[in-house]
Amino acid sequence: MTDVKHMKWWGWGVEGVGFHHEDKPGFAPFVVNAVGIDVWKEPVPPIDFAEVNVPESVASDEFFAALTTIVGPEYATTDGLERVVHTYGKSIRDLIRLRDNVLPRVPDVVVYPADESAVQRIMALAVAEDAVIIPFGGGSNIVGSLEPVPTETRTIISLDMGRMSRVLDIDEYSNLATIQAGVLGPDMEEQLNARGWTLGHFPDSFTHSTLGGWIATRSSGMQSDKYGDIADMTKGLRVVQPGKLLVVRPIPASATGPSVREAILGSEGRLGIITEATVQVHRLPAKREVLGYLFKNWDSALAAMHDIATSDAAPSITRVSDARETAFSFSTSKASHGISGQVQKALFAFLQKRGWNLDEVCLSFIGYEGTASNVSHQKSVVGDVLKKHGAITLGKGPGALYDQKKFDTPYLRDFLLDRGAAADVSETAAPWAKLKPLYDNVFAAANKAYAEIGMKGWIMCHLSHSMHSGACLYFTFAFTHDGVDPIAQYDVVKSAIQQAFIDNGGTLSHHHSVGVEHARWIEDDISTAGADLVQGMFTTVDPGKNLNPGKILTRE
Structure with missing residues (x-):
């Protein structure tokens, strides 16, 4: 069968890799306090x-047989494991259903086209x-963009783009690269880096997600402050539609009516299958640093992020x-020994003497990229802002550790599920003036939801992307479930958080898309007239509802 790489069927990432707490002495007491579970108890693994x-x-x-003729006998399959791998993404809802053996509808056939011509023939x-x-990229989606409609009676094809994984061309004078949509993040960067380039797009799912998936869900990466999100990066597109090939030429800017490019961004396969994209790329930076900082409290941290975003500084990460x-x-840190442990204790003692409440301290990472002189300048500008807000510089050590571990956090969800707790994320964006009230009200809504389901729960947040007019707040929540109907309990908490976004001036998602998870709020987010416009596009392009139906809009 194909050598396209997939995540394990029952959880995140690579088989044999997982979260371990034994070398993290602060983790067990933290989890007991947060969600009330004993991490030392015997885990309950997924079913065989x-x-x-x-x-x-x-x-x-x-x-x-007709599909096999198009892609070749080794690239079409009805194998049960392959079909299950292509059924869900990796949300907590998906993982719970897999563990509970809930598979009301799975794709009937998985196909792996080698090129755009094959995609056109499959479409026809x-x-x-x-x-x-x-369409299927890396399978990392967490909002239900991949799952079939449960009541669907027609044959369902999961079209896996994994064989279409090459960087086709780099226009070095225009800083543009044309890349096939099925390439995984690490494979794409390896090809670009070999020629001295980078896309600069590093979402949490980077190791297990694809360029086409990023575009179809309007992804943002950890360095979007400098490089922009995928919507900013994408300049040209090739999209296979029923009986047509949509081509968006890679023009740097255009005033030719409503943006077709923008319509494809975030369309989740409903307007066609993205086969290629031309994206803006950058020369590999001569220097890259990620520094750690401490703020006295959340209010001072938010104020500093605002001032950085509206200053002349252009850091890559805030x-x-x-x-x-x-x-x-701090609870996931390994035990500190020797000089490093003594330095940490001395720092915290110093901060306490300065009147800091260590229970309110906020950890920050700010990244800088470019020439040595530019990095030095950026650090100076940002440093002035941070000094104004009383931040303490921790240096390169914490930043280096952040860089090493930035793609590992999703493994924690499987660890918690094994021990009777559920954890997931919700993120939003709002104007700077609304961020703090939104933050406070999301916490209140989540805690009210935990009380409603009668379970001990936890919610925490980070500001992940800064923009001139606002920022993204990324919430992680977890609770001990009753083992009877954890999805019903999850719905109560997830719905409370999402509704709080809408009620407090935020969007329903900054970079995880809509899928089925967020579809019920789409009209609150873009208005009924906006939903009418989206529906009109879907109906025009796909009157037969053959393209990933049931996603984004719930009217169908």
Whole structure:
């Protein structure tokens, strides 16, 4: 079968890799306090795949044979494991359903096209036979963008883009690269780096997500403050639609009517299958530093992030955790010995003497990239802002550790699920003036939801992306579930948080897209007229509802 890489079917990441707490002495007491579970108790692992009830494929022999003719016999399959891998993303809802053997509908066939021509032929066949196509990149989505409609009776194709994974061309004078949509983040960067370039896009899911997936969900990366998010980076597109090929030329700017490029961004496969993108790339920076800082409290941290965003500074990363997430970060640190442990104790003693409440301290990471002189200048400008707000510089050590561990956090969800707790994330963006009230009211809504379900819960937050007019707040929440109906309990908490976003001037998602998880709030976010416009596009491009139906809008 194909050598396309996939995550393990039951959880995040690579088989055999997971979160371990034994070398982190602060973690166990932190988790007991936060969600009331004993991390030392025997975990309950996921079921064996042999126990999974995989519905039979409804694809006819003739249909499967026709797909095989297009992609080759080794690149079309009805194998049960392959179909389950392509059924869900990696939200807590997805992972709980997999563990509970809940698979009401799975794709009937998984295909791996090698090129755009094959995608066009698959599209033509699917429309002619009234089948459904769901595009699949890395499988990291957390809002239900991948799952089939449970009541769907037509044949469902999961179109895995993993074979289309090459950097096709770099226009070095224009700083543009044309890249196939199925390339995973690390593979793309390896190809770009070999020629001295980088896209600069590093979402949390980087190791297990694709360029096409980023575009289809309007992804943002950790360095979006400098490089922009994927919507800023994407200049040209090739999109296979029923009976058509949509081509958006890589123009730096255009005033030719409503933006077709923008319509494809965030469309989750509903307006076609993205096969290629031309994106702006940058020369690898001569110097890169990520420094750690401490703020006295959340208010001073938010004020500093605002002032950096509206200054002449252009850091690549501006991230700051609230006190609760800072406590979590400290709990995942390995035991400090020798000089480093003594320095940490001395620093905290010094801060206490200065009147800092260590329970309110906020940890920040700020990144700088460019020439040595530019990095020095940026650090100076940012340093003046931080000094004004009383921040303490921690140096390069914490930043280096952040860089090493930045893609590992999702493994923690599986660890907690094994021990009877559920954890997930919700993120939003709002104007600077609304951030603090939004933050306070989200916490109040989450805690009210925990009381409603009668479970001990935790919520924490970090500011992850700064923009001139506002910022993204990224909330992580966790609770001990009752083991009877954890999804119902999750719905109470998740809904409370999302509704608080809307009620307090935030968007329903800054960079995780809509899928089915957020669809119920879409009209609150973009207005009924806006939803009408989106519906009109879907109906025009896909009158037969063959392209990933049921996502973004709930009217269908």
